[in-house]
Amino acid sequence: MEYKLFYALGSAAQGVRVILEEIGAPYELVQSTIDMSKPRPPAQLAINPNGWVPVLLWGDTGMYECAAITMFLCDRHPAAGLAPRFDEPERGRYLQTLVYFSNSVQNAFQLNYYPDRFANTPADEPSAQRRGIRRLRETWKVIDDQIGDGEWILGERFSAADVYLFMLTTWLNTSRGQPSTDEFPNVKRIAEAVMRRPSVQLVYAEWIAANT
């Protein structure tokens, strides 16, 4: 196996798995968890002491951070055509969007799902959660406006950024007060198009069965 991916359903590791499927690289899933009460595999913690997935191993090394892994895999397998090359005009928007997803949209999710990481006392956590919901609306609106009437995030060209977008939309949970993609029609259009890809149908089979 070329890659090992520490994996849990509902996590950002699913997005990395879609990228591996799109690339066609051989990989093995190593079952991990996002349950805070359960232990992480020692080999995962050796690479990522934070205890988060995804963690990707290859050869005798490894890395974490979903956006970084996505960029790494796309650059390592350019024949898959999932990322603009260094000298192509869409390269800037591709990098910008992945980093914005990672440090702004994901941060908004974390405020709502993991308020203890942001609030100093338990009493402050509901405030952090509410700010997370507002921040989700703000950041998804930025992405929706950026997409405009483009077919994909980069315009005419599908890329790993669209996979990332789909992954993030699966985390939206209206029962927690978070917005739905109905508020962001351009995001919704791309998420629906990404969902039709065979790689996504495979990796997200359970989510698709439960949510569509």
Ligand SMILES: N[C@@H](CCC(=O)N[C@@H](CS)C(=O)NCC(=O)O)C(=O)O
């Ligand atoms: N910035 C990291 C965040 C990773 C992250 O938060 N992973 C979540 C699942 S999506 C997780 O492992 N949560 C369990 C935990 O925090 O212990 C990335 O993008 O890879």
